[in-house]
């Protein structure tokens with residue numbers, strides 16, 4: 136298991152040019168262009184476990200602190216799946232202390248991503264429900280592969296749970312209030328053309344062009360002086376982030392009460408069982 140994590144966690148930051156001559160997984164690798172790639176790899180579905188969340192934050196922190204990096208492409212190493220969202224097993228049958236630690240890690244990743252000084256481009260090469268969608272929404276630009284299976288959205292209500300206010304804010308800031316309200320209440324997962332139409336993603340491209348498109352978009356964003364772009368990003372996003380920062384502990388308490396309810400535990404278990412039975 137420990138070995139799985141070392142390999143599997145795999146939030147890999149690596150250079151894209153020239154081709155890596157060293158093994159992947161080294162955060163110290165630099166790219167002449169200052170662009171890193173973070174590849175999520177937690178098979179089978181890139182669920183966001185406590186360990187993945189923690190490793191993701193550490194990777195981002197290292198990249199933020201290494202001034203040679205100016206941009207990060209966030210993508211997946213799991214074929215057909217960007218991320219299945221938060222790891223449901225972390226929210227079922229665990230202790231209050233575990234729920235609190237897990238939720239703080241979710242908050243931390245969101246804050247790090249949403250306020251990152253780096254240019255973040257999501258190269259969405261697979262299905263992207265709930266927490267997976269949230270990660271992409273924190274990025275500055277989203278490129279989605281044109282595959283009818285690659286749905287994206289905040290589908291929490293379909294699990295019988297509620298997307299927290301800061302998930303909701305992130306969506307509202309991206310697609311506007313009305314689209315967000317409808318999408319959140321109905322738990323909509325949008326296929327690529329619809330996702331593009333409502334503004335959930337910025338570009339839909341053939342699957343084999345997702346990475347190259349993300350790189351071209353990155354070049355455009357990196358052409359802007361960092362200080363001006365970063366201050367503008369902060370101007371746009373900080374008020375939203377501050378709302379969570381000011382009430383982080385209360386938000387954790389709310390999550391604890393919510394997730395500990397019998398009815399919520401029942402809903403999550405039923406949803407997990409449904410996923411597991413799909414195969415049988």
Ligand SMILES: CC/C=C\CC(=O)SCCNC(=O)CCNC(=O)[C@H](O)C(C)(C)COP(=O)(O)OP(=O)(O)OC[C@H]1O[C@@H](n2cnc3c(N)ncnc32)[C@H](O)[C@@H]1OP(=O)(O)O
Pocket residue numbers: 179180182216218219220221222223224262264265266267290291294296297298299407410411412413414
């Ligand atoms: C308060 C905030 C609340 C919620 C925020 C969230 O992010 S909740 C998570 C919401 N996620 C989803 O609704 C996605 C659920 N998963 C799927 O729809 C499918 O798994 C997916 C991603 C389309 C992939 O389908 P595929 O057919 O390729 O895989 P399969 O469904 O067979 O899954 C393989 C095994 O992974 C387990 N699994 C799937 N998703 C999760 C998850 N989010 N957390 C934990 N585990 C997950 C699934 O049960 C299978 O397990 P196994 O033991 O092999 O049967």
